[in-house]
Amino acid sequence: MANVNDSLAFHLGLIGTVATDRYAARLEKIELKPKHVGLMLVLQAGLASSQLEIAKVMDVAPSLVVMFADHLEELGAIKRVRDPADRRRQMLSLTDKGRVLLYDCAGMAKSLDQEIAADLSKEERALLTAMLARIGTRLGLPLVRQAQ
Amino acid sequence: MANVNDSLAFHLGLIGTVATDRYAARLEKIELKPKHVGLMLVLQAGLASSQLEIAKVMDVAPSLVVMFADHLEELGAIKRVRDPADRRRQMLSLTDKGRVLLYDCAGMAKSLDQEIAADLSKEERALLTAMLARIGTRLGLPLVRQAQ
DNA sequence: TATTGTTATACTCTATAACTATA
């Protein structure tokens, strides 16, 4: 391979940016950004509950988690409860509203998948998802999980 | 599919961001950013030569192309020549230095591919690249091309 | 004194608007 644009990394980077941009455009309708969805997914998956733990899982600054959580709390998607055992810690959890929002986000992702992978057969999509899941695992991305 | 993190779009977005970040980290050593490489690839592929055309192909603001071209010119990677037929137009072209840099970028991309796809067989990588190329074509990304 | 969360500040990236020169 003598050319940058034959590489996997280059393909993944360009396509990933477009995918994120288009997903963000759809999420705007429900006042969310991709990172808000990421935070809710961390809660749903039970990967973390205190804000500092969430920051580590998401690999962002703790101050960002404050802003995401503020917004999600305003929307009624999460609740914040002080840990009685350690009152410094804010324990975040999904509300029913949050679960509904997450369901809506899944619908948007599904329709975006149709758009992105319209030229791929069902078998090819499954294969692609499986390979991406393996790459995600290798890269240490806990939110990229194997399709069932 | 009831979950966001089973979608192709979500996988592609997360993995694409990591790929771009890691590629950017390697490019720092030669004072380049991914968009500089993108501009050079546009020139190499002969997709555009005036700055305004380049902005359209890259889907960025013309003012950004000015900054990228300034930097690449400082590095000696491109030259800027006024179009004699229309002295408003700056025609950009790769220099030998630029071609060497692009070759170095390809090497970095190749080594990053090893890191990203270490768990995939050669056949799986070829399959993945081919599917990504089809997605890129569908999304109208001229720089994502079919592997030969 | 160390840690969790919060607020204030600064930096990067990029787009928009204003400007210059050529047509």
Added chain:
DNA sequence: TATAGTTATAGAGTATAACAATA
């Protein structure tokens, strides 16, 4: 008057640093 390029300005997103509350 319109267009190519450039410069100036502003906004989004995010990190770092300073601060407050609790341990």
